Amino acid sequence: MSYRSAALRLAAFTALATAATSSFAATEITWWHAMGGHLGEVVNKISTDYNASQDVCQLKPVFKGGYEETLTAGIAAFRAGEQPNIIQVFDAGAATIIGAKGAVVPAQDLIEAAGTKFDINDYIPGVRYFYADKSGKMIGMPFNSSTPIMYYNTEALAKAGVEAPKTWEEFEAIAPKLKAAGYLPLTQSHTPWIFTENFMSRHNLPFATNSNGYDGAKGTKILVNNEAIKMHFTKVKEWLDEGYYGFYGAGWSDNQKPFQESKSAFWLGSSGSFGGLLKTTDFKFSATNLPYWKSVIDEGAQTFIGGAALFAMSGQPKAENDCTANFYSYLTSPEVQYMWHKETGYVPVTNAAYELAKKDGHYDRFPAAEVGVQQLSLPSQDNTKGYRMGFYVQIRDVMRREFGKIFAGDKTADEAFKTIEEDANKLLARFEKTSG
Amino acid sequence: MKRVQFRHSLLPYFLLIPQLSIIGLFFLWPAGEAIRASFYLEDPFGFGSTFVGMDNYIDTMSNAEYLNTAWFTLIFTVVVAFFSLSISLLLAVKADAVLHARSSYRTLLMWVYAIAPPVAGLVSLMLFDQHLGPITDLAALFGWELRLGVNGFDTAFVMSTTAIWKQIPVNFIFFLSGLQSVPKSIQEAAAIDCKSGTRRFWSVTFPLLAPTGFFLLIINITYALFDTFGIIDVLIKSEPGNNPITLVYKVYNDAFRGNDLGGSSAQSVVLMILVFILTIIQFRMIERKVHYN
Numbered sequence: 040m041s042y043r044s045a046a047l048r049l050a051a052f053t054a055l056a057t058a059a060t061s062s063f064a065a066t067e068i069t070w071w072h073a074m075g076g077h078l079g080e081v082v083n084k085i086s087t088d089y090n091a092s093q094d095v096c097q098l099k100p101v102f103k104g105g106y107e108e109t110l111t112a113g114i115a116a117f118r119a120g121e122q123p124n125i126i127q128v129f130d131a132g133a134a135t136i137i138g139a140k141g142a143v144v145p146a147q148d149l150i151e152a153a154g155t156k157f158d159i160n161d162y163i164p165g166v167r168y169f170y171a172d173k174s175g176k177m178i179g180m181p182f183n184s185s186t187p188i189m190y191y192n193t194e195a196l197a198k199a200g201v202e203a204p205k206t207w208e209e210f211e212a213i214a215p216k217l218k219a220a221g222y223l224p225l226t227q228s229h230t231p232w233i234f235t236e237n238f239m240s241r242h243n244l245p246f247a248t249n250s251n252g253y254d255g256a257k258g259t260k261i262l263v264n265n266e267a268i269k270m271h272f273t274k275v276k277e278w279l280d281e282g283y284y285g286f287y288g289a290g291w292s293d294n295q296k297p298f299q300e301s302k303s304a305f306w307l308g309s310s311g312s313f314g315g316l317l318k319t320t321d322f323k324f325s326a327t328n329l330p331y332w333k334s335v336i337d338e339g340a341q342t343f344i345g346g347a348a349l350f351a352m353s354g355q356p357k358a359e360n361d362c363t364a365n366f367y368s369y370l371t372s373p374e375v376q377y378m379w380h381k382e383t384g385y386v387p388v389t390n391a392a393y394e395l396a397k398k399d400g401h402y403d404r405f406p407a408a409e410v411g412v413q414q415l416s417l418p419s420q421d422n423t424k425g426y427r428m429g430f431y432v433q434i435r436d437v438m439r440r441e442f443g444k445i446f447a448g449d450k451t452a453d454e455a456f457k458t459i460e461e462d463a464n465k466l467l468a469r470f471e472k473t474s475g
Numbered sequence: 476m477k478r479v480q481f482r483h484s485l486l487p488y489f490l491l492i493p494q495l496s497i498i499g500l501f502f503l504w505p506a507g508e509a510i511r512a513s514f515y516l517e518d519p520f521g522f523g524s525t526f527v528g529m530d531n532y533i534d535t536m537s538n539a540e541y542l543n544t545a546w547f548t549l550i551f552t553v554v555v556a557f558f559s560l561s562i563s564l565l566l567a568v569k570a571d572a573v574l575h576a577r578s579s580y581r582t583l584l585m586w587v588y589a590i591a592p593p594v595a596g597l598v599s600l601m602l603f604d605q606h607l608g609p610i611t612d613l614a615a616l617f618g619w620e621l622r623l624g625v626n627g628f629d630t631a632f633v634m635s636t637t638a639i640w641k642q643i644p645v646n647f648i649f650f651l652s653g654l655q656s657v658p659k660s661i662q663e664a665a666a667i668d669c670k671s672g673t674r675r676f677w678s679v680t681f682p683l684l685a686p687t688g689f690f691l692l693i694i695n696i697t698y699a700l701f702d703t704f705g706i707i708d709v710l711i712k713s714e715p716g717n718n719p720i721t722l723v724y725k726v727y728n729d730a731f732r733g734n735d736l737g738g739s740s741a742q743s744v745v746l747m748i749l750v751f752i753l754t755i756i757q758f759r760m761i762e763r764k765v766h767y768n
Binding site (some may be wrong): 110117134290293469472474 | 518519520521522523524525527534538540605606622623624625626627685711712713714715716717718728729731732733734735737738754
């Protein structure tokens with residue numbers, strides 16, 4: 040009996056499966072991504088909606104773990120000739136995938152080959168060139184884009200009788216009051232990204248030679264060992280000793296936790312953390328731009344994006360590439376971008392989507408949600424488009440290690456930045472040879 | 476009439492093929508590939524590469540951080556091997572002497588064995604969490620501000636503690652069976668000669684445990700060098716930062732996070748040589764001096 044019913048079920052299943060595949064004679068494309076948890080659910084929703092919106096292409100999203108794991112899986116698959124159509128690669132891995140000549144089809148070429156018009160100026164200023172090549176052609180399609188901003192606990196500021204600071208000088212002035220009111224004034228979650236990469240951008244300081252590395256890996260040297268940033272880290276260490284700053288290691292959430300628990304007044308995090316913060320906190324918070332040093336620059340410059348972009352891997356048939364391009368167009372449409380922005384807090388990457396969010400009153404409801412976009416839309420300057428350095432994941436590891444030593448009091452900022460410069464330059468020189 | 480005869484020359488080789496092909500496919504080929512890659516700097520996608528000779532080795536060996544990592548690995552290995560062996564020996568001796576409910580004691584001591592290293596790491600991560608860990612709170616009572624992931628020493632302490640805790644059951648099982656195989660007649664003869672139990676242990680039982688102890692020493696060294704990977708990865712949350720890491724973790728980190736295939740291959744060749752030396756020591760030098768019978 041049970042055998043019969045099992046056989047019947049199997050037959051029914053097979054019939055169903057055949058029917059399903061035959062009715063979708065669509066071109067199937069795969070998308071490897073690194074979005075877990077709530078973000079993963081939104082990615083799945085985007086894919087389902089996309090598949091429902093047309094019947095030519097069938098998009099299959101596959102979660103591959105963290106950013107590093109996804110990139111490594113993509114590399115292994117590429118070498119085996121089984122690469123996905125789309126892979127999500129994070130900011131620090133951009134030089135690796137773009138540096139490998141022929142691993143990806145530039146987003147711009149892909150879209151134009153599919154017969155769609157492409158204008159990079161449709162994208163908001165801060166996201167335009169981060170994943171572009173030397174000539175300004177967009178290689179990776181910016182996907183989850185965020186920028187560091189300063190969140191604050193409204194009640195903490197009211198208790199201490201202070202306003203959110205625009206500059207670090209102002210922060211120094213109010214930190215004792217916040218401490219007196221029983222708060223840890225400041226924590227931040229990603230020292231290389233916020234206090235180094237975006238520190239350079241915010242103060243319009245060059246981060247590497249060869250136009251921050253965009254002109255090519257040949258001879259690129261890091262310019263991280265400068266007076267402004269050493270002053271900043273010396274100050275941060277002082278704040279740490281005074282109890283104005285908290286440091287909880289290299290983990291993102293360990294440093295976010297004090298803010299979520301209403302223990303710290305300010306938290307420097309990602310504009311993409313907004314959606315999550317709304318869900319996990321029960322106190323009133325808002326956000327403002329990343330502070331800058333008045334002594335270094337009169338008016339803080341634009342920051343650039345973090346997060347990740349989508350790369351179309353090469354070696355795929357034309358029909359599939361056209362589907363990828365078609366999906367890119369869908370993904371960057373104002374409605375989809377706005378939905379993504381609302382659900383996650385990542386910035387809308389196009390001007391049109393930003394306009395739509397404004398028109399819909401999203402920022403009247405959540406003023407903090409606009410901070411990231413505004414900061415990315417400040418006038419761009421010489422050193423604000425981003426950076427392109429190879430072996431950058433290791434360079435970040437070097438930074439984290441040395442910053443840990445500064446905060447532990449084992450090294451002064453001068454010593455630490457000297458080591459960072461030396462180690463990073465060795466890595467860059469090695470990277471140069473990988474593409475040789 | 477012809478005499479039937481096996482062709483001795485080929486059959487053994489034929490029978491060895493499965494074994495040889497497994498060794499070739501899963502050991503020799505990857506090892507050869509690692510040696511080849513260690514002389515190149517290669518873009519991970521395989522488009523470009525430059526032959527750099529010994530540069531990867533020179534860069535590795537001249538890197539101060541690599542030497543720090545090697546130094547930490549050595550200390551970590553010694554600490555883990557020493558404490559996990561000595562604690563488990565103590566437990567085994569005590570468990571051997573227990574008369575009532577001995578099997579429940581033994582089971583309790585053994586069952587940590589079933590925990591996978593990453594899970595052990597996760598358990599420690601909760602116990603030692605810098606915000607909510609109960610052991611962190613306990614340490615604070617004694618004036619020790621234990622900060623896992625921030626303070627290098629504290630992280631090393633948690634790593635070692637977890638690694639030792641996880642390894643004790645394995646050693647315990649071996650020591651216990653070693654103790655049980657010590658002949659009763661010898662123990663009784665020793666008991667007639669000497670009143671002190673401690674002295675009897677050190678001069679009679681302990682030497683008889685030497686083969687087990689030596690075998691476990693090698694097992695523990697390889698455990699500390701290689702199998703603690705899961706614990707370390709979980710405890711540092713995949714972000715080395717200012718935390719101590721072992722050589723094996725660095726190989727993984729440079730290859731799979733950093734995509735530096737050449738540098739990472741050079742490091743793994745160095746590790747291969749290390750294991751090779753360890754094996755030679757095991758088979759040639761010490762084994763002769765340990766009495767198995």
